[in-house]
Amino acid sequence: MLYLAKSMHQLQFGKLMEVYTESNADKAENGGLLQAEQDFYQYLQECFFTTPEAVYAIWMQNGAYVSALRLEPYKDGLLLAALETAPEHRRRGYAGKLICAVLAAFPGKKIYSHISRKNTASLAVHKKCGFRKIADTAVYIDGSVNPGAITLCAQTTEKGL
Ligand SMILES: CC(C)(COP(=O)(O)OP(=O)(O)OC[C@H]1O[C@@H](n2cnc3c(N)ncnc32)[C@H](O)[C@@H]1OP(=O)(O)O)[C@@H](O)C(=O)NCCC(=O)NCCS
Numbered sequence: 001m002l003y004l005a006k007s008m009h010q011l012q013f014g015k016l017m018e019v020y021t022e023s024n025a026d027k028a029e030n031g032g033l034l035q036a037e038q039d040f041y042q043y044l045q046e047c048f049f050t051t052p053e054a055v056y057a058i059w060m061q062n063g064a065y066v067s068a069l070r071l072e073p074y075k076d077g078l079l080l081a082a083l084e085t086a087p088e089h090r091r092r093g094y095a096g097k098l099i100c101a102v103l104a105a106f107p108g109k110k111i112y113s114h115i116s117r118k119n120t121a122s123l124a125v126h127k128k129c130g131f132r133k134i135a136d137t138a139v140y141i142d143g144s145v146n147p148g149a150i151t152l153c154a155q156t157t158e159k160g161l
Helices: 013-019 021-031 033-048 094-105 120-128
Strands: 002-005 055-061 064-074 077-085 110-116 132-135 149-155
Touching: 002 094, 013 021, 013 033, 013 055, 013 064, 021 033, 055 094, 064 094, 077 094, 094 120, 110 120, 120 149
Parallel strands: 077 110
Antiparallel strands: 002 055, 055 064, 064 077, 110 149, 132 149
């Protein structure tokens, strides 16, 4: 089921870290895993959840967090970022269920997503959920441009995609 957290105290941070095991391990190469998790906690508390409309979307299965993403205001809609499924739960349809549930939870909203050209798994799951390419680069919230990524967009109506 879809769970939406709009503040730090609505989020079980330890469970979220289990979803991000792989990307945290990559970041931890510089300053250690604990430091990576502390930095992320601080980012969520001081930056992410202080942004109006920002929300963490989590797919829960038997009480566990299995897939997660976050949404924050972007252009005339919301930006989907940090999509990840816990490594042991991949290829079971959880990212697809999460994204489709998010689209249904925000009818009429444009949802944008930036994806690396090389990320075949993420491109496939987004396309399966109705996302279409709208730009050949990614322009991030801070205005920087990544030519190695593309921008996709999806929008649901009250009746669905
Ligand atoms: C991308 C990611 C979130 C997909 O999560 P997932 O829960 O495994 O995805 P799903 O099981 O919902 O997959 C749905 C569909 O996407 C496609 N897909 C998913 N993983 C794929 C892969 N490794 N290779 C090719 N297609 C893939 C398939 O079409 C799949 O449907 P199928 O299993 O019926 O064939 C996951 O691989 C992940 O966490 N990767 C590392 C982090 C990352 O790259 N995040 C995206 C940043 S933009």
